[in-house]
Amino acid sequence: MSRIGKAPINVPAGVTITVGKDNLVTVKGPKGELVQAVDTDITISQEDGVVTVQRPTDQKRHRALHGLYRSLINNMVVGVTEGYKLEQELVGVGYRASNQGNTLDLVLGYSHHYVFQLPAEIKVTTTSEKGQTPKIILESIDKQLIGQVAAKIRSLRAPEPYKGKGIKFVGEVLRRKAGKSASKK
Numbered sequence: 001m002s003r004i005g006k007a008p009i010n011v012p013a014g015v016t017i018t019v020g021k022d023n024l025v026t027v028k029g030p031k032g033e034l035v036q037a038v039d040t041d042i043t044i045s046q047e048d049g050v051v052t053v054q055r056p057t058d059q060k061r062h063r064a065l066h067g068l069y070r071s072l073i074n075n076m077v078v079g080v081t082e083g084y085k086l087e088q089e090l091v092g093v094g095y096r097a098s099n100q101g102n103t104l105d106l107v108l109g110y111s112h113h114y115v116f117q118l119p120a121e122i123k124v125t126t127t128s129e130k131g132q133t134p135k136i137i138l139e140s141i142d143k144q145l146i147g148q149v150a151a152k153i154r155s156l157r158a159p160e161p162y163k164g165k166g167i168k169f170v171g172e173v174l175r176r177k178a179g180k181s182a183s184k185k
Contacts, residue, residue, distance in 0.1 A: 004066075005067040006066075007070065009050065011051060011077060012077070012081055014030050015028065015029040015081060016028045023038040023039065023044070024036075024038070025073060028080065029079075032141045034080060034141060036069075036073065036076060053069055053073065083140065085137065086150045086169065087135055087169065087170040088138075088167055089168060091133055091164055091167075091168060092108070094109060095133075096134055102124060103115060103117055114156050116153065119149065121145055122140045122149055123138070123140065124138055136167075161175060162176070
């Protein structure tokens with residue numbers, strides 16, 4: 001059995017999970033509602049505030065889907081109760097971030113600004129305090145969407161290994177390289 005797939009999902013109070021036709025799972029909670037289509041081979045049962053995911057056989061495909069859909073449903077439950085928050089920092093001289101609603105404006109050392117329109121499901125805030133690196137804070141109930149948007153923002157100026165300049169996640173440890181050493185004559 002898949003260790004992840006066989007683990008039950010505890011449903012907190014205030015969260016309702018419904019499995020509709022075509023295995024469409026809907027999770028409603030205090031922060032919002034998320035919908036995920038589940039493969040028809042996977043069965044989802046709910047009793048006494050606990051959701052379990054079962055697979056029909058031990059085929060490789062079914063084993064893979066078993067853990068996948070259990071994780072996706074668990075991420076939905078966590079998202080509608082607590083939500084997800086990602087913080088990124090801009091390391092570099094003159095790098096700035098500002099936002100107007102869901103429009104993110106980035107100055108990353110290029111000759112132009114990057115104006116990035118975020119999906120409506122994501123709330124963005126930017127901070128720039130004196131003596132601190134500018135920060136971008138993303139909040140959403142959808143873990144998959146927030147991760148995809150954060151990766152896209154990071155790809156605009158990925159951290160380089162020599163000085164560490166670029167957009168990185170807060171707490172991320174970068175592998176640094178030594179620069180050129182002076183030649184001896």
